[in-house]
Amino acid sequence: MDADLEDMDEIEKLVAEDDDSEEMMQVCPVCGSPDLYYETGGVExxxxxxxxxxxxxxxxxxxxExxxxxxxEYDSEARNTA
Ligand SMILES: [Zn+2]
Structure with missing residues (x-):
């Protein structure tokens, strides 16, 4: 096989990133910021x-990503409506 080994490495890296090495975090649906407080006090x-x-x-x-x-998106919208 004449497969380019460097390319194969890149592909494997991309696949790995798409898979389990991807870190999920909880972000604001409006602005995407992870700086969220969880406020207790009500029922929920x-x-x-x-x-x-x-x-x-x-x-x-x-x-x-x-x-x-x-x-x-939030930043551009904020600029457009300002
Ligand atoms: Zn926000």
Whole structure:
């Protein structure tokens, strides 16, 4: 086989990243920030985003790339509406 070994290495790395080495974190659905407080006090706790003041029970499990994309989207929207 004439497969390029360096390319194979790259592919294996990408596959590994897509798989179990991917770290999921909980981020704000509005701005993608991982800076969330879990506020207890009511019957159910609510998440409170430090960055955009989002308050709600819904948050997103995202990997770093997803979080970055949400954040980017939020930043561009914030600029457009400012
Ligand atoms: Zn937020």
């Amino acid at each position: 706790g609510l998440y409170h985003c430090k960055y955009c003041d989002y308050i709600g029970s819904f948050i997103i499990d995202a990997n770093e 997803m979080a970055r994309m949400i954040r980017k």
